[in-house]
Amino acid sequence: MPLSDYIVTIGLEIHCQIKTQSKMFCSCKAGAGDEPNTNICPVCMGLPGALPVLNKYAIERTVLTGLMLGCHSPEISKWDRKSYFYPDMPKNYQTTQLDLPLCIGGGIPLYPWCYPSDIVKKGLPELRTAKLDHIHLEEDAGKLTHFSGYSLIDYNRAGTPLMEIVTAPDMHTPEEAYACLKSLQQIVIYGGVSDADMEKGQMRCDVNVSIRPKGQEELGERIEMKNINSTGAVRRALEYEIRRQCKDLDRGITQVQSTRRWDDERGESILMRTKENAHDYRYFTCPDLVPIHTASTVEAMRKIVPELPLEKQHRFVHEFGLSDYDANVLVSDVKLARYFEEAASDPKLGKKVANWVINTILGILNEKGMTPDECPVQPQAITGLITIIEDGTVSNNQAKEVFTLLWDQPELSPAEAAKKLGFEKADTSFLDAIVEEVVAANPEKVAEIVGGNDKLLNWLTGQVMKAAKGKANPKIVTEALRGKLGLS
Known part of the structure; x- marks a missing residue:
């Protein structure tokens, strides 16, 4: 049978x-x-x-x-x-x-x-x-x-x-x-x-x-x-x-x-x-x-029963807005979950911290046979790294270089590591003329964006980036376009 x-x-x-x-x-x-x-x-x-x-x-x-x-x-x-x-x-x-x-x-x-x-x-x-x-x-x-x-x-x-x-x-x-x-x-x-x-x-x-x-x-x-x-x-x-x-x-x-x-x-x-x-x-x-x-x-x-993996998984989804998949990965290792929570002291940064922990840190730890509590880059440094991305000091790609330096020199702050690599918050005044030109050259696209097609804003950002020959931060470009088009 x-x-x-x-x-x-x-x-x-x-x-x-x-x-x-x-x-x-x-x-x-x-x-x-x-x-x-x-x-x-x-x-x-x-x-x-x-x-x-x-x-x-x-x-x-x-x-x-x-x-x-x-x-x-x-x-x-x-x-x-x-x-x-x-x-x-x-x-x-x-x-x-x-x-x-x-x-x-x-x-x-x-x-x-x-x-x-x-x-x-x-x-x-x-x-x-x-x-x-x-x-x-x-x-x-x-x-x-x-x-x-x-x-x-x-x-x-x-x-x-x-x-x-x-x-x-x-x-x-x-x-x-x-x-x-x-x-x-x-x-x-x-x-x-x-x-x-x-x-x-x-x-x-x-x-x-x-x-x-x-x-x-x-x-x-x-x-x-x-x-x-x-x-x-x-x-x-x-x-x-x-x-x-x-x-x-x-x-x-x-x-x-x-x-x-x-x-x-x-x-x-x-x-x-x-x-x-x-x-x-x-x-x-x-x-x-x-x-x-x-x-x-x-x-x-009974007084010391801890928060168990399933309870923590539910909390991560609701408190930090994580996907079930990301929460599952994080709670599967109590040390990884602890690292994430220390880095995500501001729940609004939860998704971004989870991306760094899962997509960057976890891969390196596995490759090197290390546990999260052996990671030389402290959780607070991840928070600082996201901060200098948010304020336009570094782009996402540049942030990866900063992270690599922090791994080798964990005594540095993210801002110090960025400065040491020559990444400083750019003077965005040069963008004004480029944004003006790109907006003027694409009236139909601009009309669609103003009409509610937010996806085209990424296309317009790409045009500015191309004209700036990679010297601009995409986040700053998008903010400049939003300002120009009255969307912010």
């Missing part, structure tokens, strides 16, 4: 490291980049007699994430042990949460601009929300690096605070899963909860997918693919797995609940194990940690 005869159901289990100074249950330094196995202690190594202590900040940031995603918290949340043996988990169990997690319900909005570019080019999808089951807090495992014939392990990551954000089986296409991950990345970054860099392992994803024929109410058998580390890989893995399951079902091969590994280089999933359920992990309540009352934490975090 064709794919259209099947119903695809997708759920995600997203692991997101919380940006903290210390680990979840001890005072060891959290984060990556240090010498392997240097940020460890008896607690995170699970040595006998070592007792854990809760990281309050990690609990608060998990609750904040839940509030940003519309979750509620149970009155009491508790900790559990998930038992399993694997080299990356030195204690042979993971301290996690099972039946009373910190956050329950809610949903992840699938921002239209977060879909893959090939989908966005066809038109922005409608906004919808993928339902969440829960968010629980746990400790991360160590990091294994595999080589031919042996493996190395770094326990520095073991014990790092890790949120597991579990969606309901509520998505139906690889593109929705892609948008879900991208949207969540933006939300946790806006909240300062995590940097969510998938290349650095700060966010990872397990993908669950099942297929069933149309008309069948019961979900198909759940197939899980573990530890996928990029949004693109999630999309590719789902596309492959959906095709594989459909082909099996077409041939009468029943699917068995299983866990598979996604090999992005080979472009295929590989069976790891079958029939894995919660009881296999022998969960039980952690005897070393007391349950926590959540009410005071929820109220404290």
Whole structure:
């Protein structure tokens, strides 16, 4: 049967490291980049007699994430042990949460601009929300690096605070899963909860997918693919797995609940194990940690919930008069949005500032691999640059030269940079005679302009510019023509 005869159901289990100074249950330094196995202690190594202590900040940031995603918290949340043996988990169990997690319900909005570019080019999808089951807090495992014939392990990551954000089986296409991950990345970054860099392992994803024929109410058998580390890989893995399951079902091969590994280089999933359920992990309540009352934490975090990307997008459109496209681009990066807002201190300049940020600055930053907060040209300089364009000191093309100088010498003001390049506000008295000649030579065009055909004013400006041999500023020319024709 064709794919259209099947119903695809997708759920995600997203692991997101919380940006903290210390680990979840001890005072060891959290984060990556240090010498392997240097940020460890008896607690995170699970040595006998070592007792854990809760990281309050990690609990608060998990609750904040839940509030940003519309979750509620149970009155009491508790900790559990998930038992399993694997080299990356030195204690042979993971301290996690099972039946009373910190956050329950809610949903992840699938921002239209977060879909893959090939989908966005066809038109922005409608906004919808993928339902969440829960968010629980746990400790991360160590990091294994595999080589031919042996493996190395770094326990520095073991014990790092890790949120597991579990969606309901509520998505139906690889593109929705892609948008879900991208949207969540933006939300946790806006909240300062995590940097969510998938290349650095700060966010990872397990993908669950099942297929069933149309008309069948019961979900198909759940197939899980573990530890996928990029949004693109999630999309590719789902596309492959959906095709594989459909082909099996077409041939009468029943699917068995299983866990598979996604090999992005080979472009295929590989069976790891079958029939894995919660009881296999022998969960039980952690005897070393007391349950926590959540009410005071929820109220404290509610006060610091930030303006989220969709809210900011709407505000940019209405406050600064931006197009949906420009607002989408700006809010997709919280640092870019912040840069824009500082530059557009006067909302009336919003569109012009957005043009500079999106069409000039963003391209250079991407080319140089820099972030907006690393841009040497400060936001206030963009405001100043637009000012000297508006007052006729420089033309748009000359402003680009000024910007280039400001990039190399950011200590200069735009006016100083313009003067250094020899761009000064021109004496426009020489234009009067040229404007007079051009107006006299084109009576029919002038009559149409005076009659309301504003588009011809650009043509007339071009004639003056040609006669001035490029020495005039187009904005000043247009103003002079308007004055001459009594239009200003």
